[in-house]
Amino acid sequence: MTPREFLSEYEYDKRIIRGTYFSHDPLTIEAGDRVGVVMMNLGGPDTLDDVEPFLYNLFMDPAIIDIQVPVWGRKEISLNWLFDKFAGGALRDNLFSFVARKRSESVSEDYEMIGGGSPINRLTREQADGLEKHLNAQYGDAAGATFKTYIAMRYWKPFSEDAARQMQDDDINKVVLLPLYPHYSKTTTGSSLVYWKALEDNDEIPEWPTTTVFEYAAHPKYLQALSERIDEGLQRFPADVRGDVHLLFSAHGTPVNEMLKRRDPYCCLVHSTVEQLMRRRGHDRPFHTAFQSKVGPNEWLTPSTPDKLEELADHGHTAVLVIPVAFVTDHVETSYELDIEVREEAEEFGIEHYEVTSGLNSHPLFIEALAEATIAQLDLPVDANQLRQRGDGATERYDLTPINELPRYPTEGRDTRCPNCQCVTEARCWTGNPKADGPEESSAEHPPVPVANPSSTA
Secondary structure, eight states, rough: OOOHHHHHHOOOTHHHHHHSSSSSSSSETTTOOOEEEEEEEOOOSHHHHHHHOOOOOHOOOTTTTEEEEEEEEEEEEETTTIIIIIIGGHHHHHHHHHHHHHHHHHHHHHHHTTSSSSSSHHHHHHHHHHHHHHHHIIIIHHHEEEEEEEEEEESSSSBBBHHHHHHHHHHOEEEEEESSOOOOOIEEEIIIHHHHHHHHHHHSSOOOOEEEEOOOOTHHHHHHHHHHHHHHHHHTTTTTOOOOOOOOEEEEEBBBHHHHOOOOOOOOHHHHHHHHHHHHHHOOOOOOEEOOOOOSOOOSSSBBBHHHHHHHHHOOOEEEEEEETTOSSSOIIIIIIIIIEEEEEEETTOOOEEOOOOTTTTTHHHHHHHHHHHTTTEOSSSSSSOOOOOOOOOSSSOOOOGGGGOBOOOGGOOOOTTOOOOOOOOOOOTTTTTTSSSOSSSSOOOOOOOSSSSSSOO
């Protein structure tokens, strides 16, 4: 399906916010079933020649570029109808063909700085290989089922159509849609789901029995993998500086209106991750949450990552470890934006010691988290909880439960919030007991001040 063909099919409705294009209920698996696990991600250009078409695909997505304007007598109206319905999407096509061509000149330089292409495709293939091996060894053999993993990138190869074609060749008969976005957003997971649905509705791919993983923002093994990346990152600082390091969690930003008007859960889920992760670490050092990659004139989630770094420097803090909390693989926004571009800004602000953690990539605990998120959405013919392999860092015991049956952390228990927080939602508690698993003490962020107690936040 071409970007212009998708424009003619797309129409905003609440399913893209709720992730309900496909069921969140567990899918019954029987002996002999072949289960396709579709790993959905952004994708990235493999070579510099791919940058312009990659950007074109990105800009053509109405779930990403969705301009809202105030209109008399109504709160707002989307201009997507003008871009996408008029003349078969010719306005958007012409506009963003030009924008992609112009932007590719500077963006290609970014990719050239990290090796001439994005590592996201290679790293996602490694994740897919690791997940497939783990699923079959841990669950498939005992259940008499076969698991196969597939990559469905949204804006570059392999596309969803490529994944579905291979699934047909492999005689897949059940499907789990697994986003490589821990935090659900209309602009990421939602975009991939609505595209997959459009392919089904237009008979471009089969309609398999399907279930969806909505989010895993507070999965214990995901949190532990992040925590271990933090510990690795802290070792890069000189020993006499290490105790003064501030943690800065940096997530990709979205327009504020996605939360305020659309009730997109993304921002709340990101802050839930930070809250639960720092609780697990015993609030061992000051921490902050910020958002990166702002584009266009609209107001985005705040504070921005550079603004927070400048604020920290203004208050005399000179050592910062940045954690790309919403990204599960290294790619241009971590390897270039954070590690090169933002590093230069931080040094100009006066941050003398600046480091960025590695992506989760194929961290064994992250692969286990993906496997558990997948298996929780399946009703196997054997007890999955008897088959689980506990990771080195995940000491607590918990049963795998479908996402819709998990309790949420209490709203009043999370103090880590953005300035515009509307308390849209909270992450699901995988251990099943949010009160026992909740914060032991307040972890509220507040404006940076000189910190005497390294366990407090600023």
